[in-house]
Amino acid sequence: MRIESAVHFAAALVLAPLLLGIINRTKALAAGRAGQPLLQPYFDIIKLLRKGAVYSRTTTWVFRLGPAAGLAAVTLALAFVPFGGAPALLAFSGDFLLVVYLLAAARFATVVAALDTGSSFEGMGASREVQFSALAEPALLLGIIAVARAAPGAASLSACLGAVDGRAWAASGPALALAAAAWLIVFLAENARIPVDDPATHLELTMIHEVMVLDHGGPDLAYILYGAALKMWVLGALLAAVLVPVRTGAWAVDCAAAAAGMILLAVLVGAIESSMARLRLVRVPQLLIAASALSVLALILLMR
């Protein structure tokens, strides 16, 4: 294990909510507003942590366990994600399967907690969340396999993302571009962004992610918000690793390039949110199938 890996992990834990801040700021600027401070997500989390939680009498331990379990799973997943060409804290052959399933485990925790409330709205949100992520998962996984094929001999996330450099792009550029496009759609869907979900809405009928966490409050909600930020970092780091193939070997340069990539990604998401409307719910599966299609296409381009 290298010291950079530990530094990256710590930095990710600290910086993750900043991505949300950048997205919100971009949206505000695009709309001509000054917007909230960049650090607002931090303030929200700290405020929530200081509050107490209220639990309904109909809920059980499942409801209390959900947020903490979800946060734990996402944090563990983060430990496998490399940054700027440097390997991650943990890495072994085939670890990408574990990462995908850790993300799924986090989702499972949120979903069962939502179902535990017995509220019809939360059940509806849970059902949508599960449906959409079932469609998004193949896109993510197939995309990872495609990238792993583009960088031969690599079977762990750290190794395969670390091998995506200028030469890999020259050899199989179309496939990498397709995989990145698929991941971008997954990124938007999994992080409940427009055009799949609208994080700003409070109309329960149309919400997906937000509706599941309506009954949570205090530290539980803080865990959920922080977990969401970490998940955004995990998926964003995957995208940045493919889209920013700067692998000079000098740590500072690679790291700065990757960080710039993350910031640009956040700005891009803000731009997408400002320029697009949310899709109708029936169209969302189609978008996700399209993402899977792109991943399959990327894989097929590399298979021959």
Add this chain to the structure above:
Amino acid sequence: MHGMTDGIMAALLVLNLALLGTSRLAFCITLVAAQGVLTGLLPLVSSSGVTLRTLFLAAAVIALKGVVFPRLLSNAIRGADVRREVEPYVGWGLSLLLGLGLLGISFWLGAKLPLPAAAPEAALVVPGAICTILIGLLVIVSRKKAVTQVAGYLVLENGIAAFGLAVVPDVPLLIELGILLDVFVAVFVMAIMIYRISQEFDHIDADRLSALKG
């Protein structure tokens, strides 16, 4: 030039999938036009390279498929006041899944077909072309609007053009021009037909043209 061919074929395939997932007719026409332009570029990056002949052909194909055909088709539907393909025989999600299935079949077929050994840079062209042909057929049989069917026909033509480039690289120029002329007249005639159907019926739903039976 290897990477260029791959890139163009990959883009063709993405456009195919996009066509399966879109319902707006105007966007359909744009997608097909983009695909036509890409097909026109294909001879320039193929084994014969940039010559006077390929340049001339590419210019002709791009002008026809990229400019003339979209114009003709948009003019044809202007009078009909139809913007969307509604309720196709095969839904959008299923179409996409079928498209993926066809993609897999094409790559399998591309490996199986007893074709004369193609140049290595054309390795992606044959399966890509087969997939384009199959998806063109899927669009023709699964959509109801007449104009979408024409779009499917054009996709089919694009696929055949790419296929021809891979298996018979130097078809005499006269034949290439004859084929282009035929495709041009075909789209021209179909556009006039769509216009007339929209005048006569107040719709352009090919599935509602069903008076003749038996």
Add this chain to the structure above:
Amino acid sequence: MPGDVLWLVIALPAAGSLLCLALPSARAILAATAAGVPAIATASGAVVWQVFAQGPLMTTGRWLHLDALSAYHLAVMMLIFALSSVFARVYFGAEPVPLSRRRARRFGALWYGALAAMALVVLSNNLGIMWVGVEATTLLTAFLICLHVSPVSLEATWKYLIVCSVGVAFAFMGTLLMGSAAAACSLGGTQFLNWTYVHDIAPRLDPKVVKLAFIFLLVGYGTKAGLAPLHSWLPDAHSQAPAPVSALFSGFLLNTALYCIMRFIPIVEMATGNAGWSRGLLVFFGLFSILLAAAFILAQHDLKRLLAYHSVEHLGIIAVGLGLGPLGSFAALFHTLNHSVCKALGFFSAGRVGQIYGTHDMRRITGALKAHALWGAGLFGSILALIGLAPFAIFLSEFLIVKAAAETRAYGTLVIFLAGAGVVFIGALRHAIDMAWGTPAAAPAPRRTSVLEGALVVAPLALLLVLGLWMPRPFQDMLSSAARILGGAAQ
């Protein structure tokens, strides 16, 4: 070089097409078609005669090629075109609403254009140009179907356009594959799509690629030829087009596509070791067409659709004949002429009888012989000839096909063929008798009958009768040399 005269066979109709655009009135255009096409046909007859007297013709550059097979088809085509052009004048002259100048111009230009395109198909030595010609015939004839704009005619035109364009696109795939097989054996140059060249190197072609190519070609051109189950456009287009156009469609448009398949048969057979692979496929599609057509003929109420399904049946019979060895090929070619002439007469009569009764519904057409003796007789006679009644020529050619099946010991084919033909015989005869006799539904106004109309009915029937009883020696030689090309001979 005398071969260059072939260009004229295409150039003259093209010029006629332009002429029609320039003429001032509908009458003039119809007169120009009725006089011009027979003149072109006569001139082409001289070229055809040249081929049978002195051997094949080839233009410089090897673009056009006229051998016995194509010359025979050219002759049939010109005959049908000449008859239909004369009939067009009669038919449009008897329409309740005379043809406007615009429509007449469209008709004349497209009619001549279709003639030029079909001549291109038949004459072309280059397989790519041949395909271009077939696609051109589809596009040029599309607007002939909806000459009279109505919802049903537009529907028929749309189906025709889409089904045939897509089908013929597959034939192009097949042509490309054939070209790739030929290019693999050639030393470069642009000759590899020429029929004469591919024919010469046929035994060296990769059999797998050739088989694949032939499947595409059969499906593609088979769609245009109306072989079941690819015939879906055919009854609609034939029934909605004006009668002269239907006659042309049934009389030669279908044969144009079948001719393209014929061109490939010897190549495929030589490449696959003369194992009869392609012929087996043809027999299968042919029998399927016969059976399917028989079923639809039994249940048919529309006169023109009845005739259209007869086309499916007879094209099937020709395909079966092609699949049954040398005698079968001979019979199939003979049948081509018989069917085309007979079907042209059938659609002529159906068109005129339809005009008299104002409908094509066979339940409302009764007593045709009383209503109009000449065209009633034409209708009755043509249906009798179509179902293979002796002594008309179709009986003879079908008998030859049965004989060929027996000689090649294809007893299964024989039984299915006879069963299909029997069902058609009974089904169509019932319709024919009901239409010919009985009291006319409405007392039609007496009509003058011109000599021309009389000739249009008598000439085809006489031709069928004569050929059924006695085959002239030169005609027999013509058929034999065309059939030899189907068997693989160079000329």
